[in-house]
Amino acid sequence: xxxxxxxxxxxxxxxxxxxxxxxxxxxxxxxxxxxxxxxxxxxxxxxxxxxxxxxxxxxxxxxxxxxxxxxxxxxxxxxxxx
Numbered sequence: 001x002x003x004x005x006x007x008x009x010x011x012x013x014x015x016x017x018x019x020x021x022x023x024x025x026x027x028x029x030x031x032x033x034x035x036x037x038x039x040x041x042x043x044x045x046x047x048x049x050x051x052x053x054x055x056x057x058x059x060x061x062x063x064x065x066x067x068x069x070x071x072x073x074x075x076x077x078x079x080x081x082x
Contacts (some may be wrong), residue, residue: 026072033065
């Protein structure tokens with residue numbers, strides 16, 4: 001009986017599926033940052049915060065989402081060049 005950890009084809013398949021999961025999870029997190037920024041700006045749930053604080057926090061989320069997007073884009077471009 002062959003264990004999955006010792007079989008090279010199964011190990012390669014597992015690495016590829018984990019890389020795919022990480023890629024999709026990264027896209028999900030980036031989208032989440034942008035959606036959360038919009039939610040903070042327009043949601044009545046945060047009425048107790050001043051408008052300036054909501055804008056500052058939303059801008060921070062947009063910038064960090066953009067930073068994550070740029071990192072993911074450059075990482076994918078470097079992998080495609082190899």
